[in-house]
Amino acid sequence: MVVYLCFDIEDLVHPDSDDIAYDIATLLADDGVVGSMFVVGEKARLWERRGRQEVISAVGMHDVALHTDHHSVHPTVSEYLADLGWTDGVAEAVRQEAPGVQDLARLFGRYPTAWGTGGAGWGPQIPAAMRQLGVPGQVYAHVRAGGTGAGWFAGELCYREYMPFPDYEDGYADDAAFAAGLPVLLDRLSAAQRAGFACYGLFACHPTRLRYKEFWDLLNFRHGQNTPPADYRFAPRRSDDEYQTSLRNLRRMALAVRDLPGIEIVGTGALNQRFGGENAPLAWEGVRQLAQTVRDTATLEVSNPVASPSQTLDLLARAALRLAEGPVPSFLPLRTVLGPVEAPPVLEKPLAVPAAGAVTLCRALVGHVNGTGHLPAALQSAGAAVGPGALLRGLAAALPVWEREGRAEEITLLPGTEEPESAAPWAARWIDEAVPRWAPHRPDLRVDRLSLHTRLQSWSLKPATLVG
Ligand SMILES: [Zn+2]
Numbered sequence: 001m002v003v004y005l006c007f008d009i010e011d012l013v014h015p016d017s018d019d020i021a022y023d024i025a026t027l028l029a030d031d032g033v034v035g036s037m038f039v040v041g042e043k044a045r046l047w048e049r050r051g052r053q054e055v056i057s058a059v060g061m062h063d064v065a066l067h068t069d070h071h072s073v074h075p076t077v078s079e080y081l082a083d084l085g086w087t088d089g090v091a092e093a094v095r096q097e098a099p100g101v102q103d104l105a106r107l108f109g110r111y112p113t114a115w116g117t118g119g120a121g122w123g124p125q126i127p128a129a130m131r132q133l134g135v136p137g138q139v140y141a142h143v144r145a146g147g148t149g150a151g152w153f154a155g156e157l158c159y160r161e162y163m164p165f166p167d168y169e170d171g172y173a174d175d176a177a178f179a180a181g182l183p184v185l186l187d188r189l190s191a192a193q194r195a196g197f198a199c200y201g202l203f204a205c206h207p208t209r210l211r212y213k214e215f216w217d218l219l220n221f222r223h224g225q226n227t228p229p230a231d232y233r234f235a236p237r238r239s240d241d242e243y244q245t246s247l248r249n250l251r252r253m254a255l256a257v258r259d260l261p262g263i264e265i266v267g268t269g270a271l272n273q274r275f276g277g278e279n280a281p282l283a284w285e286g287v288r289q290l291a292q293t294v295r296d297t298a299t300l301e302v303s304n305p306v307a308s309p310s311q312t313l314d315l316l317a318r319a320a321l322r323l324a325e326g327p328v329p330s331f332l333p334l335r336t337v338l339g340p341v342e343a344p345p346v347l348e349k350p351l352a353v354p355a356a357g358a359v360t361l362c363r364a365l366v367g368h369v370n371g372t373g374h375l376p377a378a379l380q381s382a383g384a385a386v387g388p389g390a391l392l393r394g395l396a397a398a399l400p401v402w403e404r405e406g407r408a409e410e411i412t413l414l415p416g417t418e419e420p421e422s423a424a425p426w427a428a429r430w431i432d433e434a435v436p437r438w439a440p441h442r443p444d445l446r447v448d449r450l451s452l453h454t455r456l457q458s459w460s461l462k463p464a465t466l467v468g
Pocket residue numbers: 008010067071117118119
């Protein structure tokens with residue numbers, strides 16, 4: 001199992017927190033252990049303004065990823081996306097986060113390898129924005145597919161699973177607490193390895209919390225407040241002894257994890273490369289199997305590494321068109337297909353669509369994907385609005401008939417689910433509940449649209465699998 005060791009470098013308040021990032025980056029490098037440094041864009045700019053080139057150089061010995069452009073400063077990611085739709089949300093995410101991507105690239109001399117969610121500041125449009133910006137991965141994602149530790153969502157590699165050291169940073173400051181926590185952590189990592197995870201994040205620490213007993217943002221950016229720099233409140237400090245103890249124990253932890261059998265520590269850049277691409281040519285037999293899986297499960301599964309539900313529908317529609325037109329190809333290429341941008345309608349009753357109408361539906365679906373990269377929320381057929389779920393079930397049932405007959409035939413569209421079954425309970429737990437609870441968020445933050453778009457884009461979810 002591959003483990004990526006995460007450090008969230010985000011303290012915009014305490015200038016001497018810069019030294020902590022330097023100390024950690026140096027001690028890890030001395031041991032040949034690569035860290036995944038999640039640096040807030042504004043933090044990197046502060047280093048530049050304060051002339052801390054040695055900090056930038058030390059952190060740059062490791063893997064560098066963007067931990068949002070401005071983290072808990074308002075508006076946070078969830079706050080600036082809360083009232084937006086999909087397309088305007090992606091554009092806003094690009095506008096807000098591009099300066100962080102560009103400044104890390106400029107200061108570190110290379111592109112950030114990932115974007116890491118700040119706290120519970122999730123935005124479903126961020127993975128699509130990062131894909132546009134050329135940042136290949138998203139860490140601490142509020143989406144999950146399968147049990148590999150990595151999945152595809154909105155065309156982006158997203159990493160969900162990570163574990164912290166027991167008691168987080170407080171567990172390093174005290175030798176007895178550390179001695180109790182380390183075996184627990186190692187057991188949990190070994191359990192994840194036995195469970196078959198290809199990768200797992202180990203949240204090493206917020207460097208600032210090795211020195212400061214409270215979070216910089218809870219003191220200054222809680223519940224929507226933006227404290228100006230001249231009025232910053234500073235957190236109580238740990239003693240120098242506690243700080244040195246923390247560094248020593250952090251180092252012991254990293255070495256103990258590195259020495260676990262079958263575990264390898266890599267940075268997020270190397271991690272991204274361990275996974276194959278989202279798309280590949282699929283043999284015709286694979287298309288048949290996808291249709292069979294849809295017929296067997298009668299649900300929209302996000303656990304099939306071959307194709308997400310949206311890719312499956314796009315493939316079946318293209319396969320149906322080929323069947324309607326002549327001989328079938330040996331392969332059909334998979335392509336990135338995002339979910340609908342609005343909630344699809346649910347059919348009220350079964351709808352029989354004649355052969356010509358079925359072909360027209362397939363053409364309209366493929367045309368919509370060609371033009372937008374998304375599934376349509378609805379297509380019109382015989383006076384009814386047809387959602388992608390009904391069409392997926394109808395085409396999966398029709399495919400073997402069309403293949404046997406060598407031509408298009410009538411299809412029957414059945415009422416049923418229009419989003420993956422896992423989407424609503426997941427969004428209830430990880431968006432509706434978790435996002436408003438993050439202390440920096442303003443109390444009146446509404447998350448219904450964040451939740452909706454996470455659910456709709458779960459059409460594009462599938463597990464990522466290792467190369468080879
Ligand atoms: Zn953070």
